[in-house]
Amino acid sequence: VATVTRYDDNEAVIRDLAQYSSIKSLGSRVDAVMATLDAERRAILREELDFFGLYLPGVDPPDHTRVRGLAHKAFTPHRIADMEPTIRRMVDELLDRAEATESVDLMEALCFTLPVLVIGSLLGAHPDDTADLRRWSEAEANFSQSIANVDQIAASRREFRGYIRRLIAERRHARHTDLLAALLDAEEDGQRLKSIELEAMFAILLFAGHETTTNLIGHAVRALLLHRAQWELLLRDRSVVSNAVEEALRWDTSSQMIHRVASVTTELRGVTIPAGYSVRLVLGAANRDPERYPDPDRFDVTRTDLRHLGFGIGPHYCLGQALARLEVRVALEALLERHPDLALAGEPRYRDNMQLRGLETLPVRLRG
Ligand code: HEM
Numbered sequence: 001v002a003t004v005t006r007y008d009d010n011e012a013v014i015r016d017l018a019q020y021s022s023i024k025s026l027g028s029r030v031d032a033v034m035a036t037l038d039a040e041r042r043a044i045l046r047e048e049l050d051f052f053g054l055y056l057p058g059v060d061p062p063d064h065t066r067v068r069g070l071a072h073k074a075f076t077p078h079r080i081a082d083m084e085p086t087i088r089r090m091v092d093e094l095l096d097r098a099e100a101t102e103s104v105d106l107m108e109a110l111c112f113t114l115p116v117l118v119i120g121s122l123l124g125a126h127p128d129d130t131a132d133l134r135r136w137s138e139a140e141a142n143f144s145q146s147i148a149n150v151d152q153i154a155a156s157r158r159e160f161r162g163y164i165r166r167l168i169a170e171r172r173h174a175r176h177t178d179l180l181a182a183l184l185d186a187e188e189d190g191q192r193l194k195s196i197e198l199e200a201m202f203a204i205l206l207f208a209g210h211e212t213t214t215n216l217i218g219h220a221v222r223a224l225l226l227h228r229a230q231w232e233l234l235l236r237d238r239s240v241v242s243n244a245v246e247e248a249l250r251w252d253t254s255s256q257m258i259h260r261v262a263s264v265t266t267e268l269r270g271v272t273i274p275a276g277y278s279v280r281l282v283l284g285a286a287n288r289d290p291e292r293y294p295d296p297d298r299f300d301v302t303r304t305d306l307r308h309l310g311f312g313i314g315p316h317y318c319l320g321q322a323l324a325r326l327e328v329r330v331a332l333e334a335l336l337e338r339h340p341d342l343a344l345a346g347e348p349r350y351r352d353n354m355q356l357r358g359l360e361t362l363p364v365r366l367r368g
């Protein structure tokens with residue numbers, strides 16, 4: 001594996017679709033796991049990996065261009081902006097519940113629940129299904145960490161793909177105006193998403209938009225409470241909140257790394273990368289590159305020129321970035337308004353995951 005840490009090198013590799021492929025190469029990892037399985041389980045794993053291969057971040061052009069183009073038709077800025085009052089209501093309801101006690105774990109009370117409620121509502125899921133959506137999302141995260149747990153992922157996928165098919169069938173029979181209905185309607189040059197692509201799109205929107213946003217809300221609150229003067233600054237001037245969201249993502253990057261595979265033998269900073277080699281792009285390091293940012297380790301919500309790689313860049317640029325930015329801004333605005341004295345009430349604990357950096361617990365005191 002080649003590891004890339006500089007900002008400019010990360011950007012160059014991510015933009016270079018001709019030399020670097022996004023198709024996930026699990027190579028020797030798959031062979032090693034396959035060798036431990038019986039024939040029936042090998043077939044199941046193959047099928048689950050094929051479905052995984054349809055998730056947009058792991059698709060190359062021309063399929064990527066076609067599917068992404070269709071997704072854009074449904075995932076419009078207008079549709080996202082319209083979500084603001086709904087998101088605010090969801091945050092208020094979660095905080096109303098949390099307020100019964102003086103100290104809470106903000107991860108549990110707000111950060112884990114809000115993104116799955118939001119994406120669930122956007123996709124047309126019923127609020128009662130949130131626990132299922134969260135469970136399926138966890139199985140997916142486990143699978144991306146370790147593909148050995150074949151039975152768990154197969155059972156989870158059976159359930160949630162059945163669930164998606166039911167939602168799709170409902171939309172084929174009655175008029176809906178949600179994102180899923182729009183995805184069904186989306187058409188370009190006479191092409192629509194194939195059924196299986198639609199299922200994979202639903203899945204990736206659910207999974208990609210869930211844990212990463214959870215982590216960013218947690219990181220933003222932790223960073224602001226550790227740097228009290230900056231929390232105070234936001235209390236005085238809400239126009240800085242959007243910039244604080246960007247700085248939180250730069251300073252404590254939720255997707256610490258993404259991966260590519262060299263399609264041809266190539267060179268980077270004088271180092272040869274043979275064809276077929278995996279390339280690990282450490283976005284968290286790029287976002288603190290001293291060649292790119294002055295004093296990169298300082299958390300500063302008033303930073304200018306805050307372009308960062310937290311959402312990637314180029315053709316695979318995060319499809320849900322506008323939604324994620326909106327959710328985190330609304331959550332921070334609600335906390336500032338309702339709990340100006342918010343303070344850390346213990347040591348936050350990080351989860352043991354190198355790729356998806358996120359807090360497990362964030363104990364806070366809501367009142368001064
Ligand atoms: C703070 C929250 C989020 C972070 C840090 C984040 C991060 C990223 C990154 C780094 C990529 C680029 C992957 C690559 O180039 O290989 C990406 C792609 C993607 N994200 Fe996000 N994301 C977030 C929220 C969301 C949300 C809310 C959604 C959906 C509702 C979403 C859906 C996607 C999808 C579908 C892609 C693949 C796009 C493509 O390959 O064309 N993300 N995200």
